[in-house]
Amino acid sequence: MSLKGKKIILGVTGSIAAYKSAVLTRLLIKAGAEVQVIMSTSAFDFITPLTLATLSKRPVLSQFQHDKTGIWNNHVELGLWADLFLVAPASANTLAKFANGICDNLLSASYLSARCTVMLAPAMDLDMYQHPSVLSNIEKLETFGNVVLDAESGELASGLSGRGRMMEPEHILLKVEQFFAVKSDFSGKKVMITMGPTQEAIDPVRYVSNHSSGKMGLALANAFLSRGAEVFVISGPISLKVPKVNFRWKDVKSASEMYQAAVEIHEQMDICVFAAAVADYAPAEVSPEKIKKKDATLSINLVKNVDIAAKLGSKKKQNQVHIGFALETEKEEENAQRKLSEKNFDMIVLNSMKDQGAGFQFDTNKVHIFHRSGLTVQSEIAPKKQIANLIIDQIKNIPVWV
CATH class of the missing domain: 3.40.50.1950 (Flavin prenyltransferase-like)
Structure with a gap:
């Protein structure tokens, strides 16, 4: 060249x-x-x-x-x-x-x-x-x-x-x-990425969450940015140091907040990547005061959170691309392909908790990518920045992207 x-x-x-x-x-x-x-x-x-x-x-x-x-x-x-x-x-x-x-x-x-x-x-x-x-x-x-x-x-x-x-x-x-x-293969494209965990409040000091670090989402955001896209990030609470000025960045805490932020910009987006580890359930009631330690057991009623990817998937326009993530511990491929269909994804990226060096907190990852067309691609363990570019390259194989 x-x-x-x-x-x-x-x-x-x-x-x-x-x-x-x-x-x-x-x-x-x-x-x-x-x-x-x-x-x-x-x-x-x-x-x-x-x-x-x-x-x-x-x-x-x-x-x-x-x-x-x-x-x-x-x-x-x-x-x-x-x-x-x-x-x-x-x-x-x-x-x-x-x-x-x-x-x-x-x-x-x-x-x-x-x-x-x-x-x-x-x-x-x-x-x-x-x-x-x-x-x-x-x-x-x-x-x-x-x-x-x-x-x-x-x-x-x-x-x-x-x-x-x-x-x-x-x-x-x-x-x-x-x-x-x-450098410019995504020039002019608007990309929304949800990333990190969500925190569902129990009381003013406690919450329900997960171990997501946001590293994979940030790697994707940086990769899209380097390839010319305008990147809109909706991030749950993370500890990573990020130059937010490079992105259209919005911090949120709960699944509800993340959904509202995504709804506001979804229609304008060309590509939506749902990389956040959204809590499936949230406490039915949030105590206004810190819950005191009294009894030997404590029961908290949980209610189902909005499924952000599925909800927006039902509103997906013909020229939009939706990419999902699945982190599984059993029946990995079966569950990932079910989500691919149910949430109207064009492509889903599967992580298995059984793969050494993959998943939450790691700087590396190993993925199995499923396209709606039936195409599948697997990676070896590699740095998340490398995996991010592999995922983006696969997006270019989606017919609607062209």
Whole structure:
């Protein structure tokens, strides 16, 4: 694929893998991209600005003000100029700065100003890569919508062997090409996603809920956003840190609140994804005061909540797509296919609680996708961001979507 006309900022940080940025720059230029290199000063110890300036055919930037000319390198303009912000290699230090908004150099200031998609290719020794603080920063960056290009395994500069090598330049180029190939395939589409759990009040301090973290829903929201859609999120209470400004975001608590929020926008939507773990039942009465511990047992009468997906499924227009989720513990396929029909879904995504590393709270998932047409697709255990793109790719197989 040609990258002609695509504007890419390439950030290079202080890592032994910085020498690979020369190869990456050459590959991007050869593919037709315009490349502006921004280096952290620590990267100078590993590769010279002259090398990257020669290959990119542009002066390399590293300071807010040019030493000789006094010209101001405007980080805001740089952030607006780029179609893609790529940092390769991304050191542990830079990942920490990005994750926590530390803005002490031109690269981090440009990152904070960027409105485009950000790709990060970590590079460090295997023990550093597995350190909880680094993993926490990477997870945090992913919740911002940044795309992390997972480090590869192999021999490291320390002499050890394991995961931590920066993704090879040829593989990064492929990721960049894939990004631009799908960047606008949902452009102009309005997508509603319900996500997270609901909380059904018992009294002012207690509620009925479930273990949903919202991670799968957020992965879908980020994936749709990166592919050009306008994303409307209706979220139950979650603890994830989310840049809500990127979405049309609405927080709710109960199933009733989620239903009302969904009803208000449903008619405008092209695609509706029902990923929330909505409580099936709610207390019939909510105590106005905290229930005191008195008797050995306590009975709470529960009444059935509105089935949001089924209710809106009965109102689905001919040109709308509805996607459902099913988390099952028995008769998984039978129950999922029954819901596919009963709730008027075009496609349903099945999770099984029996699959190791899948379901609530995990960063990974394993799914079995059923189309109304009879088409089925299964995945292996994979990160939820990867599963999200698999699900979105399958939506494109639904005839009404076209």
